[in-house]
Every structure is written in C-alpha cells, then in structure tokens.
Amino acid sequence: MSTSSTTPAAxxxxxxxxxxxAQTVARAVSFASLPMQQLQTQQTTIQGxxxxxxxxxxxxxSLQTALDSINNAAGSNAFxxxxxxxxVANATVSSGAFAGTYSVNVLNTGSHTNTLxxxxxxxVTDPAxxxxxxSTTYTLTVDNQTYNISNxxxxxxxxxxxxxxxxxxxxxxxxxxxxxxxxxxxxSVQGSQYSPSTIQLSDGTNSLLNTVSTGSxxxxxxxxxxxxxxSDSRSVTLSTGLAVNLLxxxxxxxxxxxxxxxxxxxxxxxxxxxxxxxADLTKSRGQNxxxxxxxxxxxxxxxxxxxxxxxxxxxxxxxxxxxxGITFDxxxxxxxxxxxxxxxxxxxASDVIxxxxxxxxSGFLQNTxxxxxxxxxxxxxxxxxxxxxxxxxxxTLGKKITAxxxxxxxxxxxxxxxxxxADAAISEMEQQLSYVTSLFSAQYANExxxxxx
Numbered sequence: 208m209s210t211s212s213t214t215p216a217a218x219x220x221x222x223x224x225x226x227x228x229a230q231t232v233a234r235a236v237s238f239a240s241l242p243m244q245q246l247q248t249q250q251t252t253i254q255g256x257x258x259x260x261x262x263x264x265x266x267x268x269s270l271q272t273a274l275d276s277i278n279n280a281a282g283s284n285a286f287x288x289x290x291x292x293x294x295v296a297n298a299t300v301s302s303g304a305f306a307g308t309y310s311v312n313v314l315n316t317g318s319h320t321n322t323l324x325x326x327x328x329x330x331v332t333d334p335a336x337x338x339x340x341x342s343t344t345y346t347l348t349v350d351n352q353t354y355n356i357s358n359x360x361x362x363x364x365x366x367x368x369x370x371x372x373x374x375x376x377x378x379x380x381x382x383x384x385x386x387x388x389x390x391x392x393x394x395s396v397q398g399s400q401y402s403p404s405t406i407q408l409s410d411g412t413n414s415l416l417n418t419v420s421t422g423s424x425x426x427x428x429x430x431x432x433x434x435x436x437x438s439d440s441r442s443v444t445l446s447t448g449l450a451v452n453l454l455x456x457x458x459x460x461x462x463x464x465x466x467x468x469x470x471x472x473x474x475x476x477x478x479x480x481x482x483x484x485x486a487d488l489t490k491s492r493g494q495n496x497x498x499x500x501x502x503x504x505x506x507x508x509x510x511x512x513x514x515x516x517x518x519x520x521x522x523x524x525x526x527x528x529x530x531x532g533i534t535f536d537x538x539x540x541x542x543x544x545x546x547x548x549x550x551x552x553x554x555x556a557s558d559v560i561x562x563x564x565x566x567x568x569s570g571f572l573q574n575t576x577x578x579x580x581x582x583x584x585x586x587x588x589x590x591x592x593x594x595x596x597x598x599x600x601x602x603t604l605g606k607k608i609t610a611x612x613x614x615x616x617x618x619x620x621x622x623x624x625x626x627x628x629a630d631a632a633i634s635e636m637e638q639q640l641s642y643v644t645s646l647f648s649a650q651y652a653n654e655x656x657x658x659x660x
Contacts, residue, residue, distance in 0.1 A: 215616050218623045220630035222637055228626040236619045243611035246604050253601045255498035259491065260597065263499075263508060264590050266484035271579050273477040278572050280469030281563040287466045288449065292459035297452050300463055304448030309461045310430050313453045316441060317401025317425035322416040323382075324394040324408075331392040334363035334381045339394060342410035349375045350404050363392055370408075376400060400439035401425045425453055467552045467559055471545060478533060478543045485512055485540065504593040511582050511589070516541070518574045523558035525551055528571075531559060 218229045286306065288298040295313055328339040338361055345356040347370060354373040358366045363381055370379035376399045385391030396416060398404035403422050408415045424437040429445060436443075441453045449463060488509055491499040499505050516535075520526040528534075532547030551559050564570020582589050 213616065215620045215623060218626050220627065220634070222630045222634040224633055225630050228630055232619065232622045232626055235622055236615060239615050239618055240611075243608055243615065246608045246611065250601060250604045250608070252498065253597050253604070256502070257594070257597050257601075259498040260504070260590065260594055262487055263484070263504075264594075266480070266487055267508070267579070267582050267590065270477070270480040270484055271583055273473065273480040274572065274575050274579065275566075276473035276476055277470060277563060278566045278576075280467075280473045281560055281565065281572065285465055285467070285470070285560050286448070286463055289462050289464075290459050291462075292457060295453070295455050295457040295459040296461070297454065298445075298461045298463075299450050301448045301450065304463055305446060306463050306465055307446075309445050309449065309463070310458060311445060311451060311453070311461065312428040312458045313426075313456045314428065314435060315423060315426040316453060316455060317438070318420070318422045319401060320398040320404040320406055320422035321419045322396045322406045323384075323419050324415055325417045328415065331363050332390050334392045336362060338363045338366060340410050340413075340415060344411070345415075346409045346411070347373060347375055347377075348405070348407045348409070349377055349398070356408070363394060366394060370396065376404075377406060398422050401441065402439040427453060465556045465560060467548075467556055470559070470563065471548055474531065474533065474548065475543055475545075478541045481512065481515070482540045484508075488512070489539075502593070504589060507589045508582065511578050514578045515575050518571050520562045520570065523561055524555050525558045525562040531562070 218232045219225065220228055222228075286300045286304045288300045288304075290296055290298055296311060324339050329337065329341075331337045331339055338358070343358050343361055345358065345366070347354040347356050352375075354375045356366070356369050356373055358369045360366075360368075367379040367381050370377065378397050378399055380395045380397075381392055382395045383390050383392050394408070394415070396406050396408065398406060401422060402424055406416060406418070424439060425441050425443070426435050426437055427443070428435055443451055443453060445451050445461070446463075449461070451461065488505055491497045491502070491505045493500065516528060516533075518527070525531060531551050532544035534542055534544070536542050548559075562570055564572050566572045566576040580588070583591075585591050
C-alpha cells in the first residue's frame, strides 16, 4: 500500500495537560485517516482480485495448450505413413496428405560427381602451409555456373575452405593419396546433388581438376507407372503432403491412413484443463464467492467456456462433443468416455477428424480459436482488459493514498506545533503559579512562626 515516506514526530509536552493535548492530536489524526484507510482496504481488495485473476489466466493458458494439442493431432498428425520395405524407403506426412496406398520402385539411388586435383601439380606434403598452385584467385565452374574463388591464405586448406564458402553446390575436402611417410595431399571436390554434374577449377591458365567419377540421377517409378522420374535428391515428394526418402533400390509400398490416437489423448487433456478453469470460475460465484465474485470477467469467461462446449458440426455422424464421448456430469464438469470415442472412430474416423477441423480452417477448433483469442489476446482479450483495469485502479488508489497521507502528515505537524505552543504556555503558567504559591506559603509560615498568624 502507498504511504508517505516521512512520518511527523509524535507530540510530547511538559505540562500537566500534555497527555490530554497528545490525545487531541491523535484523535484528530485518527478521524482524518478514515478516508485513507477505506482506500487502503480497496487496494487490498484489488490485490486479492489480481491474485485470483492470475489463477484464471493460468487456467485459460493451459486450456489453450490443450486445444493446440487437439489441433496438432487433428491436422497433419491425423495421418500416418507406414512402409512395408523400410530398407528401401521411409516416409513422412504433412498438411494436405491424402489417405491411400502408394508404391515406389527405386531403380537407382544416384551418385555424386567426384573430382580430384590433377597429377603434375605441385605436390603438397603439408596442406596447412602449401598449395597445389601458386595462384590466389580461381574460377570454379559447376554446371556452367561460375564462382570467383579467392584464396588469400595461399594454402590447400584455405583453397578448400574458400570453395565451401562460395555458395557453389559442391563440397571441397583435402585428401592424402600418398603414404604417411610420403604424403601427397590433393583437393577433392564433390557435387552436392545426385546428378551428372560438371565441376572444374581454373587458375586462369590451367584446369586443375580431373573427374574421377561422374554422378547419376536418383531414378524411380511411382505406382506402377513405366515413366522413370529423375531426381537430384533422394528426398522426393510422391503426393501432396507425402515426402519419401529413397534409401536403396527395390520396391516399397507406402500406406497413408488417418489416425485418431493423438486426438484421444489430447481430448483427455482438454477435459482436464476445462474442468480446472470451470472449477475456479465456480469459486467466484455466489454470496460466498472469492475476490472476483460479482465481477463481469467471471460472466465473460463463463460464456467463453460455454461457447467452446456448445459448438455443433453441420454434417456427418459427429455433430457435437457428446458424439465423441465428452459430456457433462451433474456437477457441470466434463467427462470423457474413451469407449464412446472409439465407437465414433470405428463408425467414421473421417467424420471425427472433420468435426474438429483445424484452428485456421473450420470446425470445432476454428470456433475455439476465435473464442480463446477473445479471452487470451494480450491486447484486446478479456483477461488483459480486466487486468489492465485492475492495475490502473490500484495505481489511482495509490496516488490518492499518498495525497491523503501527505495531508494527514501536514495536519499532524500543524496540530503538534499548535499543541506544543499551548503546552509551553500552560507549562510557563504552571511554573508561575507554583512560584507564587511557594511565596505565599513561605510568608504564611513566617507569620505563624512569629506569632502573628
């Protein structure tokens, strides 16, 4: 809570009335503090609301995570690919895949073009200090595309590194074709693609590379076709959303089928996250509700949960969450019946998947995406808006409390000064009274002693 950093000194006096004067100051300050104490109570209430809101924010974040898991399971992950000859190929599916069986006949897995620096060039026994050629500038040609190579290091290692940094579709290395006692290091340049590439390196006068082996394309046939497909990569696309890696010659059959196992697991998590959020909202309703009882945010968030569970599909055997085994119990909590889900899948797995759709497409997930955006959006969402309001209210109260405390401190200071002045005057009069009283007492005593009293 906001308070002034400077507290006035308490009143102290020396007269017999100092205690009463101090009580007068304290009573005046106490009355003046009542409005500020009400503001501090309001601040405490807001702090409790902020704590409760943080819990709900965490709940709806977890709910969003669960819905994202359903989206992942119902999207590209709703399809799986199995291969009957894993030594020949493997496959992965992505968005847009179609269920079906595909066959691929791998005729050739392809090879890279390999080149080696020519005999007759400078023999290099230490590639870190010498080079096969005295030049420092070269021209690399790969399939009729040229690259300027600068080897400022003047070494064979430097030349290989410069080629690899050129952006050319090749890989340069240094190899020793001699013995350990009599090394002969050469430049080896290999094409990166599986194709009959042409590779040559020139110092401006001489061609420096000799082709050791010419590469070949990857070749395959699809689904019984007699047409041969040439590819410069072993990773090929057989169909929309179906990528296949060709590993060896032979025939492989690839089956793409819909899978709902991921959806079932994600639905279980969704039900759990929903129930947690719903339970925390319930705690904020009624006369004995928590810090957020009666606040509009509880109503808005409750409506959001209702919008999620009330979505209905327009076609197929699955038109509501109850059709996939998600229902409400008598306490308003969701229950997930995995056997009912399995029955829906066995009736029509495609209807199950189509009902959920995707967050960016259609169906249940698009509906929930819109709902959750209205809740969780960091700029315009329900939670962000209410949190911002609480923060502003807390700050405004803090400023008022500080201003009130300053006024109270001023009042206390002024009253203390006034009471100090009054106390000093009273004390002085009390001293004078005591003095006069003492004089009269002494005079009376003298008269009594002299017999005149």
